[in-house]
Amino acid sequence: DDLDGDHDLDIVVSSWDMSVPMRYFENAGAEGFRDRSREAGFSKLPGGLNLVPADYDNDGDL
Numbered sequence: 001d002d003l004d005g006d007h008d009l010d011i012v013v014s015s016w017d018m019s020v021p022m023r024y025f026e027n028a029g030a031e032g033f034r035d036r037s038r039e040a041g042f043s044k045l046p047g048g049l050n051l052v053p054a055d056y057d058n059d060g061d062l
Contacts, residue, residue, distance in 0.1 A: 001053055001054075003024065003026070003040075004026055005057060006027075008027040008029065009027055010024065010025060010026050010027050010033075011023075011024070011025040011027070011033060012024050012025075012042075013025070014047045015047035016047070017047055018046045018047055019046070019047075020046075020047045021037065021042060021043050021044065021045055021046065021047060022037070022042045022045045022046070022047055023035065023037045023042060024036050024037045024040045024042045025037075
């Protein structure tokens with residue numbers, strides 16, 4: 001999913017272990033991926049089995 005609206009794909013990672021927080025990695029193009037978990041508030045979200053894609057900005061794509 002493009003979570004930051006810059007037209008490249010970002011990564012969200014979840015663990016089987018509920019004690020391990022979810023992670024969000026922003027695609028920075030040629031620089032690779034940046035861990036933005038803390039800034040996005042993901043460091044406070046518990047991990048879990050399921051991630052579900054959603055249309056966050058209501059533009060019709062996932």
